[in-house]
Amino acid sequence: MKASNNVKRAAIAALFVAEIAGMAAIAYGSGSLPQESVICGRDDVKIEVNDQKAYGAFSIARVVTPVDGWVVVRADRDGSPAEVIGAEPVKAGESTNVAVATDPSKDLPDAAFVCVVADRGTKGEFEYTSGETSDSVSLGGDSGGGMMGGGSEEAAPVMTNPMDWPLVHDRETVSGHFSITPFRVTYRIPEANIGAAFLEGSGDSVNVARVDAPAPSWVVIMTVSKGGDDQNEIIGASPVPQGRTDYVGVEVSKVTDGSEISALLVADLGAAGVLEVDVVDPPRSVDAPYFVRSWYVYKRVAPTS
Numbered sequence: 636m637k638a639s640n641n642v643k644r645a646a647i648a649a650l651f652v653a654e655i656a657g658m659a660a661i662a663y664g665s666g667s668l669p670q671e672s673v674i675c676g677r678d679d680v681k682i683e684v685n686d687q688k689a690y691g692a693f694s695i696a697r698v699v700t701p702v703d704g705w706v707v708v709r710a711d712r713d714g715s716p717a718e719v720i721g722a723e724p725v726k727a728g729e730s731t732n733v734a735v736a737t738d739p740s741k742d743l744p745d746a747a748f749v750c751v752v753a754d755r756g757t758k759g760e761f762e763y764t765s766g767e768t769s770d771s772v773s774l775g776g777d778s779g780g781g782m783m784g785g786g787s788e789e790a791a792p793v794m795t796n797p798m799d800w801p802l803v804h805d806r807e808t809v810s811g812h813f814s815i816t817p818f819r820v821t822y823r824i825p826e827a828n829i830g831a832a833f834l835e836g837s838g839d840s841v842n843v844a845r846v847d848a849p850a851p852s853w854v855v856i857m858t859v860s861k862g863g864d865d866q867n868e869i870i871g872a873s874p875v876p877q878g879r880t881d882y883v884g885v886e887v888s889k890v891t892d893g894s895e896i897s898a899l900l901v902a903d904l905g906a907a908g909v910l911e912v913d914v915v916d917p918p919r920s921v922d923a924p925y926f927v928r929s930w931y932v933y934k935r936v937a938p939t940s
Contacts, residue, residue, distance in 0.1 A: 673702070673800045673802050674804070675701060679699075679700075679701040679802075680699055680700050680802045680809045681697065681699040681809070682695070682749060682751065682810060683696045683697035683811065684696055684812075684813045685813060686814040686816075687816070688815075688918055689737070689743060689815050692721075692736050693708055693721055693749075693813075694732055694733070694735075695732070695733040695735060695749055696732065697729070697731050698729070698731075698751060699729045699730075700728070700730075700751045700753075700802065701727055701802075702753045702802075703724070703754045703758075704724070704751050704752050704753045704754045704802070705724055705754060705761055705763065705799060706722065706723045706733050706749060706750075706751060707721070707722045707749065707750050707763060708721040708722070708735050708737070708749050709748050709749075709750070710744040711745070711746035711747050711812070712744070716750075719764065720738075720743070721736055721737040722752075722763070723736065724761075725751070735749075743815050744815060745814060746814045746815060747812070747813060748811070749811045749812075749813070750801050750802070750808050751801070752800060753799060753801075753802060754799055755798055762798035816916070816919060820902045820904070820923045820924065820925050820926060827849055827925040828845070828927075828932060829845075829847075829854070829898055829900050829932055830844035830845035830846065830934070831843070831934060832844070832898040832934045832935070832937065833936065833937050834887075834890065834937070834938045838890045839886060839888070839890075840884055840885060840886050840887060841856050841871065841884070841885045841887055841896070841936055842882060842884050843883040843934070844881070845880070845881050845882075846883050847878070847879050848877055848878065848880070848900065849902075849925075850902055850903070851874070851903045851907070852877075852902050852903055852925075853875065853901040853902075853910055854872065854873050854883050854885055854898055854899070854900060854901075855869055855872045855898070855899045855900075855901050855910070855912060856870055856885050856887050856896060856899075857870060857914060858890075858894050858896055859896070859897050860895075861895075867914040867915070868914060869910075869912065869914055870890065871885045871886050871887035871888065872885065873886075874903070874908060895935070896935070896936035897934065897935050898934050898935075898936055899917070899924055899931055899933045900924065900931075900932040901917075901920075901923065902922060903922055910922060917931070
């Protein structure tokens, strides 16, 4: 009698498990969830990223992941994630200011998606584009609720049998999205450089001690507003030839007490001898600023005593 009851209980348990499995198959059988993915709870993974100017690397502000993996940047092509343009390993836990290197010889898209991919294959090897097919796996936690972090992208299995799988919550790859402003004119110090710059006591000119220009260029004097780039203003400019030039004087106007002023080195890429700089978006200007060590070639103008 006891044996019969045990058999009945086992049969009921098996039926219950089969029913739950069937429900799970229905829930994840629609095709919206990538076949190769790691299912996470809503608080397990987060991505924060800002729009940025980039050359050679992207900066991801904050990443939270429950597993060791990769921060992967993919080009935005018509609003969908496309080819991988950068990847950087990341440890489980929280990481900030993650630098993701990219090939500086290749043109960058106007925008990109960033996601976290679990390092499930050979440890330390990036295997997001090749490997063997398998089912999704779960890291536990709450599988319901909304997206966390920088947003979401529609989960689409565009990779071919990857060994390393993206982190997914609520049927979507957890991701962030950011716009990219590429720098077009890049050099190393001392190829492109500006020396000390001083505002003359009368306030109507700026003297730059030395300029090193790889090509015909401009020394552009501009006010820098704390209210945003759209309030910046060019108050003077002087052309400089290729090579080294000592003591460049630039006549300026509209200098008021307390204004922050910078001297910027800009390549004369457009019409020769015509200044074509947009102060709101200098990197996309016809005459683009030089870029060295992750920023413009510039000097803050100091007042003379």
